[in-house]
Amino acid sequence: MSSPAPRIALPAILIANDLRNGDVVVRAAAGWSRDPREAVIAHDRAAAERLAAEAAAELAANRVVDAYLIDVTLGDAGEPVPNHFRERVKLRGPSIRPDLARVPGRTSTGART
């Protein structure tokens, strides 16, 4: 399990896998969401620290696994796009199965999906 890295480049978001179903989720304003566009974006060090603290609390509360911060670039619509190709695949779904891509929708699930 990765520990959050406060020294991460900014802007950054917090991602994890949902404990029950394994889904990739991002930390949103209200709990966890499957939609990357809902991610809380840390633009400064203090915001990144807050996300890191939330990651630790959510791991301890057994709501998610493998929670960690990733650095992103903001797209034209303000959506976060991971800077590393691994995390881009993680957020989008297998590149070879576009039919299984995570379709962004307004599906904020809260903590317990």
Next chain:
Amino acid sequence: MYRYDEFDDAFVRDRVAQFRDQVTRRLSGGLTEDEFKPLRLKNGVYLQLHAYMLRIAIPYGTLSARQMRQLARIAETYDRGYGHFTTRQNLQFNWPKLRDIPDILELLADVGMHCIQTSGNCIRNVTADHFAGVAADEIEDPRPVAELIRQWSSLHPEFDYLPRKFKIAVTGATHDRAAILAHDVGIAIVRNAAGEIGYRIIVGGGLGRTPMIGKVVREFLPKPELLAYLEAMMRVYNLEGRRDNKYKARVKILVHEIGIEEFRARVEAEYATIDGSATNADPAEAARIAAYFAPPAYETLPAESPAFAAAKAANPAFAAWVENNVFPHRQPGYAALTISLKAIGQPPGDASAAQMRAVADLAERYSFGEIRVTHHQNLVLPHVRQADLFALWQALGAADLAEANVGLITDIIACPGLDYCALATARSIPIAQALAKRFADPARQREIGPLEIKISGCINACGHHHVGHIGILGLEKRGAESYQITLGGDATENAALGEIIGPGIAAEAVPDAIERLVETYLALREKDEPFIAAIRRLGLAPFKAAFSGEVRHAAA
């Protein structure tokens, strides 16, 4: 095929109940992830990039039609309609929900299957020649011994916490289709000068970050002594294998560090202390297991079916499929056929639920209900009447399963890579797809002849790239995917590790680079000389020159 007895069934059911309780405690917060992880791994549950992954053991790659149908049902009910056959002859589901996994395990137990010891530092699923019981060059069927080892190693209390995972492969044939020289322990069924059947025991092979070819530790082990000797080897490894560094913990490192002579001496010393009568299989029990693998009730048929010959003569596409995908059977009038899971442009080893069902139906109708999984990520119907092959080929075509490329350049092994795997450093499947498309022309594939490309998306080498005639290893280089090409690997009895032929290249450059290697081969080969033989004769120099020319061209 082996069938669970009451003891086996109760053993697996108990384990399902135990894991159901562990999952319940995890979901309710009673177990932390650190506490749960070793428990889930012992039941084949990984956390991958997008989801959990469930790895199901297919002992020595043998499946019944009923089991395959159950896998299709699980794929549809609990996953996303498909599964992935692996280089370990197993099946992986990529999308199970943790909360559903106990129910999935229950469905598996209903058909005599489980996920025990498909992960963790224990003796893993035993693999074997996929043409076991079929091949004419077979001294003896390897499945009874593979099953014996499976039973002996399942939850063996002494070997449940090894320094690292441990993989055993068995072949009964002279031509090694099970890659026994690339396993922790390889077992070859052999005959000694007196004509007795026994085992040649190989140790210390393996791929991963430190690839090694296995070495002979015992040239001839009498058949009844197998389990006691294996126990002696496992003890030496268990005590002396390194536990301070997981990258140096496999038995290959121990064998390499102390040398095979010293390893052999330690094993023999340990062996001398073991009471064989308490450890070796009771001959009656060995015979009971062997009886499950008796040949099916073949019909007496002529060696060549006239209808089969006529169908080949009338239909060139069928004849081409037969040439590549059909393997001679020891029983007159029969054939074993390989169903390619490498349709051009598809992820290697993936099968949809509908395809699994189609294969199950065809196995029942034409192959005594038996299916094999190959470490090349294909399926086999092992006992088909030649006269049925044409109808079978047509039915396979309807299920998109009639690709005529077995053993050819588009029959590519690829691990899931970064598209699924949390450990991967680069994607593998898109490289396989691009190469398959580049070499899709069937006539050109046949002109090139036997050529094995194997692709891994990280240094752990699940895609066996070290032993590919052409190996491709995906790495990360300066924040981008980069592919290192090796040449001259071989997974058979002539096992060899490929050598790196130049700097890493970008994904887009891979098809052209492989094209140059193939062109070089075609230009320099002697009549009917296969790719791997040409590399052995010519050495790497002409291929390196062609490769670096291509790299310069791509960079210009």
